[in-house]
Amino acid sequence: MTIEIKTDSVQPIRHTYSHIARRFGDKPATRYQEASFDIAATTNFHYRPLWDAEHELNDVNLSAVKMKDWYEITDPRQFYYGAYVGNRAKMQEGAETSYGFCEKRGLLKRLDERVQTSILKYLVPFRHMNQAANMNNSSIASEAVGATAAQPHIFQAMDHLGMGQYLSRIALMIDGNTGSALDISKNYWMNDPIWQPLRKLAEDSMVVRDWFELTVLQNLLIDKAIFAFAYEALDDWFAQQGAEDISMLTEFMRDWNKDPLRWVTAVVKTAAAESDSNREAIQSWVDKWEPEIFAALKPLAMQTTGIEALENVHAQLAKTLQKAGLQTKGFPA
Amino acid sequence: MTTTKKLNLKQKYQYLTRDLDWEPSYQKKSDIFPLEEFEGIKITDWSKWEDPFRLTMDAYWKYQAEKEKKLYAIFDAFAQNNGHQNISDARYVNSLKLFLGGVSPLEYAAFQGYAKVGRHFSGAGARVACQMQSIDELRHSQTQQHAMSHYNKHFNGLHDSPYMHDRVWFLSVPKSFFDDARSAGPFEFLTAISFSFEYVLTNLLFVPFMSGAAYNGDMATVTFGFSAQSDEARHMTLGLEIIKFLLEQHEDNVPIVQQWIDKWFWRGFRLLSLVGMMMDYMLPNKVMSWAEAWEMYYEKNGGALFKDLARYGIRPPKYEADANAAKNHISHQIWTTFYQYGHATNFHTWIPTAEEMDWMSEKYPETFDKYYRPRYEHLAKLADQGKRYYNNTLPQLCQVCQVPALFTETDDPTMLSHRQLEHEGERYHFCSDGCCDIFKNEPEKYVQAWLPVHQIYQGNCGGAELPKVLSDYYHINIGEDNFEYVGSPDQKRWFEIKGIKPAKSKDAA
Numbered sequence: 001m002t003i004e005i006k007t008d009s010v011q012p013i014r015h016t017y018s019h020i021a022r023r024f025g026d027k028p029a030t031r032y033q034e035a036s037f038d039i040a041a042t043t044n045f046h047y048r049p050l051w052d053a054e055h056e057l058n059d060v061n062l063s064a065v066k067m068k069d070w071y072e073i074t075d076p077r078q079f080y081y082g083a084y085v086g087n088r089a090k091m092q093e094g095a096e097t098s099y100g101f102c103e104k105r106g107l108l109k110r111l112d113e114r115v116q117t118s119i120l121k122y123l124v125p126f127r128h129m130n131q132a133a134n135m136n137n138s139s140i141a142s143e144a145v146g147a148t149a150a151q152p153h154i155f156q157a158m159d160h161l162g163m164g165q166y167l168s169r170i171a172l173m174i175d176g177n178t179g180s181a182l183d184i185s186k187n188y189w190m191n192d193p194i195w196q197p198l199r200k201l202a203e204d205s206m207v208v209r210d211w212f213e214l215t216v217l218q219n220l221l222i223d224k225a226i227f228a229f230a231y232e233a234l235d236d237w238f239a240q241q242g243a244e245d246i247s248m249l250t251e252f253m254r255d256w257n258k259d260p261l262r263w264v265t266a267v268v269k270t271a272a273a274e275s276d277s278n279r280e281a282i283q284s285w286v287d288k289w290e291p292e293i294f295a296a297l298k299p300l301a302m303q304t305t306g307i308e309a310l311e312n313v314h315a316q317l318a319k320t321l322q323k324a325g326l327q328t329k330g331f332p333a
Numbered sequence: 334m335t336t337t338k339k340l341n342l343k344q345k346y347q348y349l350t351r352d353l354d355w356e357p358s359y360q361k362k363s364d365i366f367p368l369e370e371f372e373g374i375k376i377t378d379w380s381k382w383e384d385p386f387r388l389t390m391d392a393y394w395k396y397q398a399e400k401e402k403k404l405y406a407i408f409d410a411f412a413q414n415n416g417h418q419n420i421s422d423a424r425y426v427n428s429l430k431l432f433l434g435g436v437s438p439l440e441y442a443a444f445q446g447y448a449k450v451g452r453h454f455s456g457a458g459a460r461v462a463c464q465m466q467s468i469d470e471l472r473h474s475q476t477q478q479h480a481m482s483h484y485n486k487h488f489n490g491l492h493d494s495p496y497m498h499d500r501v502w503f504l505s506v507p508k509s510f511f512d513d514a515r516s517a518g519p520f521e522f523l524t525a526i527s528f529s530f531e532y533v534l535t536n537l538l539f540v541p542f543m544s545g546a547a548y549n550g551d552m553a554t555v556t557f558g559f560s561a562q563s564d565e566a567r568h569m570t571l572g573l574e575i576i577k578f579l580l581e582q583h584e585d586n587v588p589i590v591q592q593w594i595d596k597w598f599w600r601g602f603r604l605l606s607l608v609g610m611m612m613d614y615m616l617p618n619k620v621m622s623w624a625e626a627w628e629m630y631y632e633k634n635g636g637a638l639f640k641d642l643a644r645y646g647i648r649p650p651k652y653e654a655d656a657n658a659a660k661n662h663i664s665h666q667i668w669t670t671f672y673q674y675g676h677a678t679n680f681h682t683w684i685p686t687a688e689e690m691d692w693m694s695e696k697y698p699e700t701f702d703k704y705y706r707p708r709y710e711h712l713a714k715l716a717d718q719g720k721r722y723y724n725n726t727l728p729q730l731c732q733v734c735q736v737p738a739l740f741t742e743t744d745d746p747t748m749l750s751h752r753q754l755e756h757e758g759e760r761y762h763f764c765s766d767g768c769c770d771i772f773k774n775e776p777e778k779y780v781q782a783w784l785p786v787h788q789i790y791q792g793n794c795g796g797a798e799l800p801k802v803l804s805d806y807y808h809i810n811i812g813e814d815n816f817e818y819v820g821s822p823d824q825k826r827w828f829e830i831k832g833i834k835p836a837k838s839k840d841a842a
Contacts, residue, residue: 010415012486013826017478018493018808034482035475039441039495044783046505046512051368057515058445081472082401089398092391131353135452138464142449147441154448154468161461162390165349172348178337179348190355200359207364 023071035080036148037071060145063212064281065271070146073270075263077152084155091252092162098248099169107245108173115243116174120181122304123238123246124171125189126230129222130164132202133157136218143211152263156219159260163253170249194303197296212271213285219264220324221286224317225293227257229301233309261320268324283326290317291332346387347458351380354457366455372518375583379456382578385570388465396563397472404476404560411553412483421549422617423488423827424818429554430490430680431611432542433481435507438498440474442511443467443526450519459578462571466527469564476560480553488823490679490814497679500794501807502727502785503607503671505735509782510604514597516778521593523575529597531565532572533638536630537605539565541612541620548618580645587646592774598650599767603734609664610671613693614685622696627660652767655743661697662746665705670739672712673724677799679809681818684713704746721817725799727786731764732779733771738764756780 014021016029019038045057055062060070067073079087102108108116137157144150168182175181189195205222208214231253238246272279294310301310311331318328340348357365369376388396410416420426447467454460485491498504514525530538543558545551579586609623621629639649650656668682675682685693690709693701715722728737729751742748752763756776763769772779788794795806803809813822 034478046509047516049516085398088394139452164353203357203360
């Protein structure tokens with residue numbers, strides 16, 4: 001038996017905003033739709049930016065990729081702000097439990113110094129790659145036209161800041177909250193030859209001007225390769241070194257990595273499917289950056305997982321590219 | 334591992350934010366951060382930046398998610414129980430039309446603006462603070478769409494706000510305000526928005542709308558307001574930190590910052606004239622008068638703030654005395670402007686009730702009966718004769734703030750404070766000395782303005798006839814969204830709602 005409370009239903013004059021009705025019809029809309037579609041300014045901008053005389057505010061010409069309608073690009077996760085923070089709040093709760101457990105049981109402090117050094121040398125410096133990703137995505141969020149394309153990039157920026165903070169906390173757990181392990185780790189990032197190609201890649205990404213090239217480079221190519229390497233291949237390697245407990249502390253990153261795969265692929269796929277010129281532009285960026293990323297990961301792989309691990313990483317990336325309608329250059333020998 | 338001293342909270346937060354950063358060596362720093370120098374601001378040491386708040390991402394996700402959960406539970410309950418029927422009077426909804434068309438699009442523009450500065454400062458601490466504000470502003474933009482969603486279903490004029498924001502004549506007042514800030518450099522953006530707007534003037538924008546909602550039975554809007562309060566507190570501390578940081582970094586920054594404070598105080602004050610009208614006229618249940626709000630939040634609080642900043646060599650904003658004197662006039666001047674152009678707005682206007690006018694006589698003892706009550710007596714007479722007054726000649730707009738040039742001389746409320754000047758062979762008009770000075774400092778910027786009245790006359794707004802402009806270009810539904818409140822569909826629906834009370838009892842039985 002069901003119980004139904006009778007409510008007084010009132011006849012509305014319309015079911016949603018006009019800009020939503022023009023896209024989806026005059027019927028009740030989802031929260032994602034009302035929050036995300038056509039809320040950005042599109043025309044009649046009053047002044048040209050002092051910092052870019054060539055463009056207007058919210059200018060569609062900031063990228064070589066062109067869309068007749070930028071709102072064709074949507075987020076399959078349907079993340080508007082509330083859905084986003086709700087999802088991440090649950091994820092951080094899981095991470096908090098793991099960090100609390102490791103801290104309480106002293107699982108990292110107990111590791112021998114050689115293994116601790118490996119963590120600081122091979123894992124923790126990835127927090128600086130998070131920093132670059134944070135900056136790059138903040139930039140894209142400010143330049144992408146159309147809120148459905150812009151908003152996942154600010155979410156992505158904040159996610160990377162959060163993951164950079166989780167990696168930092170691994171070091172703080174090792175040094176007992178003094179910061180000394182973070183200093184050691186950062187010294188590897190700045191000065192150890194194995195990190196220099198990645199650091200150069202990060203700095204090079206920060207001067208990429210076309211925001212769509214930047215999202216392809218950062219969110220598709222760099223992230224896909226790095227997450228598969230650092231949180232799968234390297235994770236296995238750490239387990240062999242007797243540091244399997246570190247795995248608990250990178251669970252967030254593995255879970256997280258499944259999530260943007262959906263929207264990043266959707267973004268790139270939709271844009272590539274729009275026109276040949278889009279597909280060619282995107283493919284040219286893949287051709288340009290893909291080999292550099294694998295070259296940059298090489299020294300790190302050689303000292304840890306072995307170079308074969310990168311082939312596996314590459315196979316995963318190739319599959320993602322294929323889903324987005326793009327070609328891989330193949331694994332650089 | 335070597336053990337040294339444990340980090341305190343401040344140091345730990347810096348390790349979790351700034352220490353992620355590094356000095357680049359493969360690219361030039363000036364190529365990574367190309368926007369930091371052209372404004373003339375000198376930053377000698379970013380490490381002197383004091384974090385205005387210390388939130389790591391895990392804490393941010395957690396606290397914000399808790400707020401969102403509560404907020405959306407209330408939105409749902411509000412819609413399910415038809416909370417729009419519990420407001421004081423349907424006239425109140427016109428303030429929401431102004432809010433959704435004028436303010437909510439600025440939240441989205443702020444999201445974009447802060448994402449930009451959140452990338453472009455070379456100080457990582459400042460970047461993180463700006464990025465968190467950016468995502469907060471996205472939140473405000475979206476929760477406002479959701480808060481108003483139910484009202485849009487039951488009242489007119491809320492249905493196409495972002496579209497109208499780009500086009501409708503009076504909405505170029507807020508639009509050009511934020512375009513001005515976003516087209517400026519990163520330090521001016523922060524001085525304009527974080528300091529002048531979010532810190533100095535926020536209580537005169539945010540509080541009137543949210544308290545207005547509280548006084549008028551609008552649970553959806555006031556719940557948003559309560560939920561955004563702790564976001565706003567963070568935004569205010571960022572505003573204060575940026576100004577102190579800039580002033581302490583280099584003495585050469587002082588005159589630049591002073592000029593920005595002068596400019597953005599005046600632009601902010603002009604934008605707020607719309608809020609003044611809303612407070613005094615659109616709220617059936619009054620919160621406080623605009624004059625009282627200005628005295629408390631600007632003259633008193635702002636006065637204390639600028640006294641505090643005097644040690645840096647900063648004086649109160651130029652033309653502050655004119656703004657203080659104008660508090661007794663602007664809401665009345667703006668309302669009668671909108672009254673006569675009520676055929677070209679997405680909200681209604683009306684003649685205040687006798688009780689409301691008595692309230693205004695009390696709140697504006699020096700000015701209301703002398704200058705403004707006779708207007709309403711005259712307009713009421715015309716309306717009674719079936720000649721409700723609409724002005725069919727479009728107004729002169731100010732080149733800077735884009736408000737019609739309706740403001741008066743400080744020492745003579747019967748004389749318009751019109752100013753004009755010639756620049757490169759063209760003539761430009763202004764509402765005041767404040768706006769005229771802003772133009773003189775950056776004429777190359779303000780000559781670009783997309784002035785709605787001029788654009789109509791240039792034929793760029795969909796037609797030569799005003800009704801075509803209104804319906805085709807503005808998407809104002811003629812006879813529904815615009816004109817006088819009395820006799821409007823909103824008023825009819827409201828009377829129906831009140832008429833069918835108490836609710837039909839056959840289902841409940």
